[in-house]
Amino acid sequence: MPTVTSDIEIARAATKKPIFEIGARLGIASENLVPYGHDKAKVSAEFINAQSKKPDGKLILVTAINPTPAGEGKTTTTVGLGDGLNRIGKKAMICVREPSLGPCFGVKGGAAGGGHAQVVPMEDINLHFTGDFHAITSAHNLLAAMIDNHIYWGNELNIDVRRVTWRRVMDMNDRALREIVGSLGGVSNGFPREGGFDITVASEVMAILCLASDLEDLERRLGNIIVAYRTDKTPVFARDLKADGAMAVLLKDAMQPNLVQTLENNPAFVHGGPFANIAHGCNSVIATKTALKLADYVVTEAGFGADLGAEKFFDIKCRKAGLKPDAAVIVATVRALKMNGGVAKDDLGREDVEALTRGCSNLGRHVANVRKFGVPVVVAINHFISDTDAEVQAVKDYVAHLGAEAILCRHWAEGSAGIEELAWKVVEMAQSGTAKFEPIYPDDMPLMEKIEAVAAKIYHAGEVTATKAVRDQLKVWEEQGYGDLPVCMAKTQYSFSTDPALRGAPEGHVVQVREVRLSAGAGFVVAITGEIMTMPGLPRSPAAERIVLNDQGYIEGLF
Template identity: 80%
Template structure:
């Protein structure tokens, strides 16, 4: 079976009607809004009705720094959810939705892989239930209303040079990064320079994933700063009177989506903020609802633990009042060898020395996670080419860090391949040793928060920024935004801001290029080094090999 592609395995799955999946969590058919036979949204009524239920155990799955060799974080999240159900726990999985941009680019989808997948895989990786289209439409409605307001006399006295709200598209399209709009004469408005970001980088996406109710959603949308006047005072979406209409466009998108794993276990797939730009976690609505319905909720945060886990702890958990009970750190021998300096084409050969050279990356993440007061276990996601000597070297290194490493074979065996990991996670969560605390307090000054993340998580020697950046932070503090957490935007490939510096670099400089206030989402975005909010397609995009076959079935998605 192992030679089958992900899409072939997903297509062969025996799916249960979504009502049967809901029943496993005690959700009645009347509280599911079906999208076909195998996916549904969970009603607002149910979400409200379970708010006072007991809260289950929250397990975070994160990883070492990503490499082109692959780590399998989503695959492990799904496999662990299946493994927990196999050992008798009522478990649900919570992950993000896939963005079309990376799907047709290089990264592929976000439904897991092998025999640890969420289905319907094709739907999830394409239009799904339309959430991303709703976010794109709501975001661009606001864009249109800003330019329209300026066209019809600009009653708010917006400085057209200081419109900070860009447009979005859920596609990788470098040609749209920097654009000029409103050319072609008086009737088309006033020309200005602007651009597009990818939808998953939109503040509307971040807000959807942090909102706790429709009312909270509308309030946050209204708080978004879209432009500034000549006196530098902010103009919000509420000033433009767009918040009500945007909420209408997002009312269905706010409801979490319920689907299933290959082993017919419940999975909530909702929201999809990028982790190198935004906060990289699935929605608070999905996670908190799942915690009221299941004994165990397994969720993932995007990219490596330096980005995803830090933001999960310092932004999502802080804002939603969540407290994780255990963390699973995913690693593969291939990725460790790549961190040890091996080229991708040479990863198939046994190289214990490269494992030993790359393991400090694993150690750095273990030590970083320990700072949050939550117990950690390392999951070694098994690849067929791994050798006994390489696996033994990883286990020995991890043991020296005072943590256990468990070999997981879920890609080939599904939940049966994660039973040992599931038992360890239950032992850790039930042990009650977690004493979760964010990395920094709300009242710490903004610049110190940036330095705290850079020094304690990235192990940087210094943080640099223009005077204008520090002045901007000071101005925001004076305006009452000093309590907000920091959302670092930096490369996912390294602890530094240089994507080529693998392993565990220390003493490097973190240059802060720009800071942005996401007043609706409730965090400060700190852009470090060269980071793109609109990706481009690679030389040979995945889209070139995605097509319908003679039977009308999709091929080439992964």
């Protein structure tokens, strides 16, 4: 069997162009770029504001089937499609999220695309990059420190220490910090209370940065964060603690989109990174809207499967930012579809058209769901070397029966040359004018009914259960003026249900809402379902065990 070159080796061998040259292709003068080395830069707010009157390009969403250990390649396809559109003569950009250190050192080992469809510098993007996540972590924890400090110095706001809702964050998977008791050690350390940590990508500050339109909007949203409740149960906001200004200062540079390039030297924004199974799973609004002013086609992704990422992209990001997507691509692999059909991971290399056909039910559900939003769909079959002609044809035939098209894509191995057919199809769909985008529920629907609408229409659940406390909390928020907010479902990414082991396209299952959280600054209500954790843990054998510096000083182990 031929030796396969790793992603990091391919990325390291890339011939990158100076970032000022990439910016010049987009009409960004050097004085409007803040360089971080030679191959990455932030775009100034002044330049972004000056683009507001330009027309928008076409917006393409890349989403996927439910992820499996077999791999789907959503980011790889996003990058490949951006390169493919440029290859066929279109002015295109991609917009993707920044990777979190938690998954990089946990399971993924990296998240900047793969093979010959990557954004670079791959090592920087996967590690500290331009420091955005560190700034978000610092801003979030500054607010946490100011809460405890306020209580220590007399608690003028009459905060009920039993009802402090603002937790701390760090950008790492650490299950030991999910639930903690702080301020131990005596009077000088404050008042002991229960607390805990979430991962940075689950922070409301992350969601706010990714939904804010500018610095003024950012500071307003930060001020609207509810951090605790008083003894009379009225909310305490970050602005009550006078924390919003300092938080905005910490986030000033992080608000500016990061410009990098693909392996084929095409421009890409990599900015923001809320988790999709916990938060809303999309890159920043400011990056997407800026890209739409600079390119004729903008390819963006939404995290995990379409039941999470695409639904939140449509119902939260597009609703709040006024975006109207023109087409959607659903990524699937033969291997992942066979796994959905019941094949064990170790047996995926063997042809099994029957299992593949069973597993296609998962793909079919996602195709139908995306169409419910009024967006035309094409399926990208991300090619693996073990795929047989019969298996690929079975997927094409299945999708054809849905009235859609499945296109085999070889961008991982061949770069843009392997995805030209998909690029032409996306152009055809985007230019057809057939997109009639609408969210699947209206703003004025009660919050519990919004949760039930997502569960029924997207997950095909038979019932949503919630305790009286959860339902009463939702009603209180409606009375306080938050009833028009969208809902952000925190659910396992591995299944349409809340059971990660239930693959395929289950029907009639029960969605248990065990907790709700109001993200008043971000502008949505989080419904936590099943066993989902806002602070993940590391696996038995984390990727961190294999990430090292070699004798030449190069990083090994990032995929």
